[in-house]
Amino acid sequence: MLLRLTGDWTLAHASILLQGLDGLATAGLASSHVTAGGARRAVFDTSNLNRLDTAGAILMVRLHRQLMDQGFDIDWPQARREHRALFDYVVGSGDAVTVWPQSGSGLLGIIAYLGWLTLFFVREARRFTAFIGEVTETAVLTTIRPGRMRFTSMVHHMEETGLKALPIVGLLSFLIGMVMAYQGASQLQKFGAEIFVVDLIGISVLRELGVLLTAILIAGRSGSAFTAQIGTMKVNEEIAAMRTLGLDPVVVLVLPRMFALVLTLPVLTFFANLMGLCGGALMAWNALGIDPVLFFSRLNEVIVPRTFFVGMVKAPVFAALIALVGCYEGLRVKRDAESVGRLTTRSVVQSIFLVILFDALFSILFSILKV
Structure with a gap:
């Protein structure tokens, strides 16, 4: 299934976009194409996407989750770096979007949990490292211009x-x-x-x-x-x-x-x-x-x-x-x-x-x- 995201996905257009996404969900996503391997695949075409802010990224995350809940494999080719960065930031910006793994039984459940835990720590380390970089950059600029310091x-x-x-x-x-x-x-x-x-x-x-x-x-x-x-x-x-x-x-x-x-x-x-x-x-x-x-x-x-x-x-x-x-x-x-x-x-x-x-x-x- 090909989803073309066009125009401005911003707060000013959030109500219209939300109506469109609700209509898409009502129409049903189950009627999508199935790949040769048996898995459904959804492609986000963002080549005509002009502007994207946090509100638009949240709506994209919502659509992304709806597709994943219905068993889709998501592909996002040729996305602009700034759009992808904002999308990833919204996805990883808080614990509200953290999905804990379902408790499994036996060895496979333990391995799955350990794998999720490893990815969680890697993601946390990456965010903290980015925060250290931001603070370091700000500290250097503040040292150059000490008038900014409180x-x-x-x-x-x-x-x-x-x-x-x-x-x-x-x-x-x-x-x-x-x-x-x-x-x-x-x-x-x-x-x-x-x-x-x-x-x-x-x-x-x-x-x-x-x-x-x-x-x-x-x-x-x-x-x-x-x-x-x-x-x-x-x-x-x-x-x-x-x-x-x-x-x-x-x-x-x-x-x-x-x-x-x-x-x-x-x-x-x-x-x-x-x-x-x-x-x-x-x-x-x-x-x-x-x-x-x-x-x-x-x-x-x-x-x-x-x-x-x-x-x-x-x-x-x-x-x-x-x-x-x-x-x-x-x-x-x-x-x-x-x-x-x-x-x-x-x-x-x-x-x-x-x-x-x-x-x-x-x-x-x-x-x-x-x-």
Whole structure:
């Protein structure tokens, strides 16, 4: 069956197009031609299609689904790149069009589900990569023209993500340092090597635990807040109003949050390192009798500047990942409260996953470089 799409498929002609599509469905699509292989085939001829906007693309998606539901194989030869890009964007722009596979039985059902899951993750990775590219391009242009940057908003988010996060980050880092010192002491005492608990605490906190614990806490605290804030604005159609006024949501919402977190997470990491070492020193004094003077003297002997900077260099990367994931999921929220909660949860999970993944990649890189 050949379907010729002509003229302007835009919002101005949406009512006429919708009537035509309803008439096509009423007339019945079952009377189409069957190919030699037994499958019905529908061809979209868009050679005479002039203009296409989001409303027209949504109608095309509707027609596309009706055909697929009736068992058609869809072919779209010689489509303009911009038309195909808009169509693909509408198809993949939200969870509302995500079709979960039907639960199958046995091995074939499991294989089908795993195949769908793989395609889902590939599609999500492609969208997130495109979002990173868009943010990077906007950040470069904003750096060239700093007048576009919302510095007041950035300072506000620095206070929210940095200053107000100091108590919880400091407390948990202090407790983790105490736990590590206690656990290390209980094992090292068996070999008479109590003094090496200082090496254990210093290296593990400065290289790994300080920045990793801080990033995970900020992912749960600030990354989720980014998603909830932007998602609520999406539900209230504030972002649509921004675009109507000619404002770029990436400049207004994403960049201030990302720059604020990139600047504050290294400071939080430094604070977490100090609190972790203080907690470890206190527990070493209590459990092993290593007084703080001896503890920090030994720490000065075994810790080189490189150990400190290996942990600190990860902080801006983790901050950018957390901010990007939080803002990306917020911009994907639909017009319902359930979507806000679901994508906020997904934001936290994805942020923590990416932080741990990149921490592993950093460890491999530093091992290769012998750092």
